[in-house]
Amino acid sequence: MHLSRSKRIGIVGSVLTLAVVALTGCSGSSTAATGDGPAAGSSSSGSWAKSQGTIVFGAVPDQAGSDANNKPLEDYIAKETGYKVEYYPTADYTALIAASVAGKVDVMSSGGLQYVQATNKGAALMPVAATLSSPDVEDPGYYSVAITKAGSSITSLKQAKGKTVCFVDPNSTSGFLFGLYQLSKAGVDVSTSGTDASGNPKFTAFTAYFAGAHDKSEQAVASGQCDLGFAEDSVAEPAVKKGDITALGKQYVPGGPLSISTKLPKDVQTKLAKVLSGASPDAIKKAGITLTDGFTQGYFGVRAEDASYYKSIRDLCSTIPSADCAK
Incomplete structure (x- = not known):
């Protein structure tokens, strides 16, 4: 789980039931259609990232102490x-993506784009679930907020040209992909002309x-x-209230997923x-696990979701080539 956004969990019974049913074999074709790995077969045909009986947990290290902050989960x-x-x-994000592609993690907590x-x-x-953004919400979504310095002459994203x-x-996800989307909606050209010395888009x-x-x-x-x-709402909104920045707009973003490896034995996936x-x-x-401060400050629960919840991200990846979602 990453502290900025990937640590939020609530219980939605009927949706959970659908998620577990999907794991038992009812969603094989839909999984393939969205680019997810094929469902694993029996216990004997599955494989583990490290060794049988050990679950390897990977998360985006957004803040110091990421390992300790994930410990309760x-x-x-x-x-x-x-x-x-x-x-x-x-x-970083790149290392987590590489680890998942290499099959080195069994459970991944990330943003939707990763x-x-x-x-x-x-x-x-x-x-199998999307993380909640605060303790008093049921929708796992949050917002990418467009911001400028308080008192700036910039009052619209249309003014981004040359800036x-x-x-x-x-x-x-919220700090890049949905930022590009907001700029594009405002009429700003978000095409690229290669990369810089660090490999980042120009x-x-x-x-x-x-x-x-963020x-x-x-x-x-x-x-x-x-x-x-751009920054996610949990960072931007307190700064707006303090008077440090001004919000120019915001865009809804699907909550970050908790994902499991479909290479695992099927019964392990279901569990x-x-x-x-x-x-x-x-x-x-209630399970007797101590909730640390680092954990409770960012983890609020989840709502059960499947791959279809992230269709909007896949769609943006298709319509905004400069996001380079296949990298």
Whole structure:
């Protein structure tokens, strides 16, 4: 789970039932159609990322202490399934995607774009839940917020031409893909003319700056390093209230998925789907797992979802070539 967005869980019984049914073999054709890996067969025909009986958990390391902050969920998975759970350390979005494609993780917590990118590159993953953005919501979606420095003369995204625009990372869902979408809707050309020395896209209409994290993108805009930019609502809205930045608009983003490897034995997939889709903070606590501050500050629950929930992201990847979702 990544702290910025991938740590939120609530229980929706009927949807959970559908998710578990899908794992038992009713959605094979739909899985293939969305680019997800094929459903695994019997226990004997499945495979594990590391070794039988060990679940390898990978997550986007958005903040320091990512392993420790994920520990309560890891411990819950271990207790409810009876399997050993190990954390797979990754340095950034790219490393997590590469690990999933290489089959090195059994469970992945990520943003929607990383999931789509991973499956586009052949990762055998199937989402079973989407994370919630706060403790008082049932919809796992959140918002990509377009921002500028408080008092800036920029009042519309149409003014982005010729300016410096802050993004989070080329693999960020709300901090890049949905930022490009908002610019495109405003009539700004989001086509590219190659890449820079770091391999990041160079845009023809504006200069892109990749801050590396949502809070850093907000800070770069607030300090004037960028003329405008994008950050997820959990970071942008408090800064707007403080008067550091001004919001120019926002766009709904599907909540980040908890995905499982479809290379795992089928019975293991079913068990993991049930556990992950029901892993509310209350359920984790009732299981005797200690909820740490780092965990509770970002993890609010999930709602059971499947691959169809991320269709809007796949559609954007098709209509915005500069997002390069297959990289």
